[in-house]
């Protein structure tokens with residue numbers, strides 16, 4: 001009897017705990033870069049699949065209706081970023097990217113706020129349990145969430161941005177914190193440390209004055225009581241960050257920053273017939289090349305392109321190359337080119353010996369997922385930091401586009417094609433997969449956790465400390481004042497005694 005009651009209670013607890021209570025979740029992902037949607041899309045779909053009522057604002061609506069899932073589509077309202085960036089790197093290209101981020105972030109804020117279906121959300125006072133939004137180039141949607149009175153979960157499809165670290169209380173120290181837009185990883189040279197201090201401040205100032213301020217003005221046209229966006233940023237309940245220590249290294253994160261790297265990788269599908277034939281008939285396997293969806297490979301300088309083709313011609317491997325043009329110079333027979341390649345399915349094939357990549361985080365993630373060694377050639381955005389992580393983790397070697405030559409590239413290929421190197425990459429891939437729960441389950445768990453435990457504060461105290469206290473400037477001032485006072489006192493006393501002594505001596509000599 002007793003055992004029975006106990007059993008019922010346990011059963012009841014399990015049922016109650018696992019009760020699928022439907023959450024109303026709003027996803028706001030208005031960045032027009034397709035690769036970002038490759039992370040958010042499967043996540044929102046999974047939430048819907050698990051019974052939650054999901055609404056998503058984005059440029060990438062579902063092609064077919066999905067149960068529990070409603071799109072507020074921005075499709076057609078701005079240009080999708082495919083094949084837009086040129087293949088070159090310099091300080092100027094970093095400045096260009098920063099200006100692009102500002103323009104795209106503030107423009108999307110205006111676009112979203114002017115959208116009738118979005119306006120209906122607050123006009124009809126739709127109730128949401130959670131707002132999930134990207135932490136990238138706009139805080140506009142924190143204002144929207146504030147108006148809807150919903151707690152916010154942030155999510156990224158990249159390493160955390162330099163301007164978002166302080167709001168979560170994440171330590172930024174140029175001596176060892178890899179910097180998103182620059183080389184050097186976790187072991188920067190003195191020059192690289194100076195570089196990242198300058199760019200860290202540049203990006204933070206730019207974000208504050210040219211993203212947040214403009215978004216605040218946009219929001220003020222619709223709402224009259226929105227707190228400063230940085231303040232709302234500090235109220236974000238949780239951040240799901242697209243990285244994993246197996247590749248990016250071990251970080252100091254507060255309890256509300258959760259690693260979900262790997263979430264987007266799906267089971268491979270069968271390859272198209274001709275591609276499968278090309279890969280499987282290769283005696284020594286293949287090298288796969290892609291510079292991602294945003295870069296236009298045909299903008300590559302001809303001497304660099306020739307260097308790549310010449311290096312590849314000296315390898316026994318065949319090559320599969322995502323290339324936007326009809327032909328390559330010289331029409332090399334060993335190279336299969338196509339505008340579109342099912343990358344996940346290709347990388348999953350055991351004949352793929354190496355991956356020559358721009359090191360977008362999703363490509364890099366797929367490479368470690370399948371244990372494919374990389375030659376990493378970063379171009380823009382977060383690619384330098386990913387490429388540094390590739391080298392530090394042992395997933396591959398970097399080559400910088402500015403130093404690209406036939407000999408150098410060939411040496412990198414030889415290094416990653418080495419059987420011992422490959423074995424180590426396979427081992428690394430095992431570490432990547434060795435987790436208590438999958439990246440998707442992790443993301444879903446913590447999302448539901450926030451809804452279940454609305455009153456719990458997970459954010460770090462460091463997020464809410466004023467700068468002068470965080471850097472101990474007040475303590476330093478107290479010490480400085482104290483030391484100055486003591487020095488002054490000692491000086492005064494010394495001169496006082498000296499004077500006394502002189503007087504005494506004077507008196508003595510007078511007496512004599």
Ligand SMILES: *[C@@H]1O[C@H](CO)[C@@H](O)[C@H](O)[C@H]1NC(C)=O
Pocket residue numbers: 024053054055070126
């Ligand atoms: C699902 O969300 C929509 C908002 O997009 C809302 O109108 C609808 O009432 C919600 N459905 C349920 C069952 O809560």
Ligand SMILES: *[C@@H]1O[C@H](CO)[C@@H](O)[C@H](O)[C@H]1NC(C)=O
Pocket residue numbers: 454455
């Ligand atoms: C959260 O805290 C508030 C005020 O302290 C309280 O009124 C409310 O019931 C709490 N909610 C939950 C879900 O614990």
